[in-house]
Amino acid sequence: MSKAAQLIQELRELGCRFALDDFGSGMSSFAYLKNLPVDYLKIDGGFIQNLTEDPINLAIVEAIKQIGQVMGIQTIAEFVENDAILEQVTKLGVNYAQGYGIAKPRPLALNFQP
Secondary structure, eight states, X not given: OHHHHHHHHHHHHTTOOOEEEEETSSTTHHHHHHHSOOSEEXXXXXXXXXXXXXXXXXXHHHHHHHHHHHHTOEEEEXXXXXXXXXXXXXXXXXXXXXXXXXXXXXXXXXXXXX
């Protein structure tokens, strides 16, 4: 864990940013959060998917957002599939959203010239 944290810190100094993906889906998530200098928490889509119908998911997402805020880490809601979910994560203060409710995946347009 300490070597990973050191590598992340060195790459951050070069301008890289890091996200802790699927946050909340495993018990080790909080240990990773405390020990790795990440910039973003990607809230696991399983909590987002039924956010508008499940008060437990709502409380979990709110708690993750609060933890991120206290630590100065921005949050990303995965699996935002419709306007109702987008409205709810916006109300909670989640910083970013991704999912089909935002836009369908598409190829990157790269203008790479060797």
